[in-house]
Amino acid sequence: MDMHEKTIKYIKQQFQNNFDIVYREIQTDKGVVYVIFDGIMCDNVFVSDFVLRPIMECKELGDNLDQIVERILPAKTVTYVDTVEIAFVKILSGDAVIIFPGIQRMIACDAKGYSVRGIDVPITETVLKGPREGFTEEVITSITQIRRRIKTPKLKFEPFQKGAKSNNLVVLSYIEGEAPQRLVDLVRRTINDIEDDYVIYSNIIEERLKAKHTPFDTVGYSEKPDIVASKLAEGRVVIFINGTPMVIWVPYFFIELFQTPDDYYMNKYIANIARLLRWMAFALATLLPGFYIALVCYHTNLVPTIFTFRIAAARAGIPFPTSVEVVMLFLFFMLIREGSVRLPQPLGSSISIVGALILGDALVSSALASNITLIIIALSSICSFLVPRTYGALSFWNFIIIVFSSLVGLLGFYVSFIMLVSHVAGLDSCGYPYLYPFGTLKVFNFKDILIRDDLDKISNNLFERNEDA
């Protein structure tokens, strides 16, 4: 059995019990040419017309692979394959691999033809004004969406096949000259260091890049090409992973939690009001329950008299202490939120009815919770919806602030607040302070933090200024 036969046998052995792999044997003047491809993933018409037919109609195959490609194969993308392992990846990626008799190297023709989800409006990032398209699970499509926005050869897409068994395509992207080289090197090294067998979702890379022991996200993510393009323009490093529409970037800063695409697409005054609301909502969502407990259980003298009466009357007959009541309602809201996220969309409204009825009415009328505490928790929860990316961190810190306020009143509230600030201030995202540009007064012109100034006045490249300092 010659080398040619051995290779075919080995490939067939490896692909045993895979009905989708197609083997075509074509008799030529030099012997049998094997074309191996995935019958489901490949465009069969393309394979027939541009791979099989030219070989079949060829009268004289020749011995030189370059000449074969030049003379016989009209397929658009042709690559040489040196090892069987690469041939496996190519076949499973939708290429047709051709094995010629007497030639050790193989040829792979790009013949991808599987159906993918079309470009759609991302449901998690809606905008009032501005582009609606979102990324798809197909990384190639995502890359074209970026290319269409940034047409410069400086925009780089470095491919990596990650996962010893999944062999998934991971693409590192940045704009040369905009992104700091040490950041690019760091991310490249991190991707290279991945030795997992299966790399099929973004969090595998994300967890390696983000700060440890914190509920705050220090790696950004989005499924909107316009956002990712602007991040690239700012000098960030972006990572695409085949199979997920979520594209991640580093570094990611705290202030980005409060920025939305509409901030830049809409009238700046309207956008600034919305952004200030988000800052206020973040403060309320984090601090309100703890502050309420501190005032109501320790420092009643700071509450206006009439309001004291209202709270006291509302709480009359409630069997639980205020702190337990707050934690209980807090958990109820978390349950409802979790339930409504996991529930199929048609059933989503039913959980809001149950939630509204149980929490809004039955709890109060059954004297298990007071309506004022309910308002506090509801307000805090609604506020957290304004900054949805902080939800996990907010819930975590909310609980800590509630516990501290329950133990020591306002003193505990202040202590836990300082702990929160110091925690956030201590985080970093790929070596950049998470609170940036706070703490860098001299080098940043503060035009896009609490409010946004005119677009031509806000900084385009954050790192350039920072690294000059």
Add this chain to the structure above:
Amino acid sequence: MKRRILALVLALCMFTSGCFSYRDINKLLIVVATIIDVDAEDNIILYLEVFKPYRSEQSAAGKGQRLLYKSTAPTLLEAIRDLNLGTSMKLNFTQNKTLIFTKRAAEKGLDYFIDFLNRDQEFILRQFMYIFEQSPEQLLNLKLAEEEYVGIYLYEFPLNQGASAKRHVTRLDDYLNNRLKGEQINVLPLLQLSSEHMDSQLRINGAVVLKDDKYAGQMTIDETAIYNLMTGEIRTGTILVPLDGGNIITLEIVGSKLENNIAYDGDSVYVTKNIKIKTTFASTHKPLELNQPDVRKQIEAKAEALVKEKCSKLFEMWKEKRVDAFLFKNIFEIRYPREKLKVEDIIEITELDTQVEISIEGSSDVTDFYE
């Protein structure tokens, strides 16, 4: 690990016990008014008006219940402790914003009670203080049309700007400051029950002057207005000017400015009070030629003379009683911090010169009729 747990337990014990430990707001009896009286044996009689939150079995919503308590003891704290013996929840004074002393208690001297009110952590400093002439039971049993709680009604009293000229407001923090200055004079509003004013049964009917924390005399409502003018505490008010032919015109005060000048020659203290009052023409009973500058000047002159006369009368009244109600000693101590007076009461050697300047600015409807 054991050390950490121990430290946590100790920290919890330290922080979560004591006067300001965790206490649910519905587990408190919230005091809204405190009335302090004394009996013949100098025992303190304490009356409290209290808000108690409760929820009945039938009701889905909580309500508030008004409770009244009375206790007698030699000291204030003892009286409060005594009351706690008969209540299911702890009395809480953090919302008490009305402190009422009976005239009898004022005669005995507020120094008898003030130390506890200042020292105790639960009592706040922004409590409004009043003197009440009649029986505390009468006051607490009063059914007010505007408000269920007397304490809240009296807390909101000072917010009524329309009445500010004729009442003198004093909070506990002001009181504590004033009793350390000059001749330790404090002026507290005098509360009285009245059946003449239909639903407005509880009224401020003048002011009580305390010297060294003890009752030193009182002023009528009109005298209080003049007093407020002389001490620069007036914001709004009215001046009634009788004119020839039985006409009475009303000038509404829109602002006033007081300037005190003091001089001491070793024997006498000369005080000049320059009072500048801005008024607007509020009403007249009969037609007036307000366009005539002479008429306006005449009204201003009459009003000035009237105010000046009232100021002199009030000064003479307090001079006779030898009470430095106008706080001349305070002004003197600021101007002459090292001088010692030869007399005990400054008012004895004080000569007052009051200069009143009233200007009429115009009516609220027609602002450009003048000039």
